[in-house]
Amino acid sequence: MPELPEVEVTRQSFADRIDGARVEAVRVGKPLRWPLGVAPAELLGAEVGAASRRGKYIWLPLRRAAGRGIDGGLLLHLGMSGSLSFSSTSAPAGVHDHFDLITSSGVLRLTDPRRFGAVVWSPALDQPPASRLLAALGREPFDPALTGADLHTAWRGKRVSVKQALLAGDVVVGAGNIYACEALFMAGIDPRLPCGRLSRPRCDRLLEAVRAVLRRALEVGGTSLRNFKDAHGDPGAFQFEAKVYGREGQSCTTCGVASGVKIRRVVQGQRSTFFCPVCQRR
DNA sequence: AAGTGGACCTGCTAGC
DNA sequence: TGCTAGCAGGTCCACT
DSSP states (O other), X not given: OOOHHHHHHHXXXXXXXXXXOBEEEEEEOSOOSSOOOSOHHHHTTOEEOOOXXXXXXXXXXXEOBTTBSOSEEEEEEOTTTOEEEEESSOOOOOTTEEEEEEESSXXXXXXXXXXXOEEEEESOTTSTTHHHHHTTOXXXXXXXXXXXXXXXXXXXXXXXXXXXXXXXXSSBOOOOHHHHHHHHHHHTBOTTSBGGGOOXXXXXXXXXXXXXXXXXXXXXXXXXXXXXXXXTXXXXXXXXXXXXXXXTTSBOTTTHHHHOOBOEEEEETTEEEEEOTTTXXX
């Protein structure tokens, strides 16, 4: 579920409420992608700080307080199917609830059927294991210093498709399968084009499209394909605005109304890519 | 070195 | 109705 907008919407939906809370208990369910890396008891009594986001990760700082707890933080990732909820009451844990941080302000709960998500303790963001997990991440899409020239430079000479290059997230983070498809549509670029063949102006346009798509998704609370909800339990609405994602065989909203041009689906790097063969050019 | 494919794990849906 | 194949929002790792 979670690409940058979903992660950010989730973060915003609980950050204020958990800030300053005291960790009272920790419940660990089935194993997630990586081990927690700390004995849950070590966290008890720690004070929670302001949750931040880097790429699709959420960093929840913890501080030793009143002689209890441990300095560091939890790095959370929602994987493919994860979501976080924050509620003042602690409902019984369901089969897919694999981590509860029970605090004086409420319970932060990770629900993740496929368990590709993770909750990893780290002594600091810039120390392992967090630093190692974040090391390969590209720039934040809304970093004002990031320009199309950065994409152009990073992709020079590379043969991977621009769609896969976006998904790789080592130049610019945040666009997953849905938003990469949507951004390429908005920019009018064929997703199969080798990224090294993109002209500088098209890199500018692509970055602008990535930003526009992510910004819009943030505005409407992200995409809820199956069951994404923010920590309040509210779903997003971007799925109603997708122009290509999941629309294989349907008419292109831009050119297909009169001409009957249909959205196509191809597989790139074992992921579905949706595009308009007319609007998106090589 | 860059590029490709497999791995992780579970649930849902379309099709027979 | 019941089974199976195929698909799903991510990303790390091993191999060529």
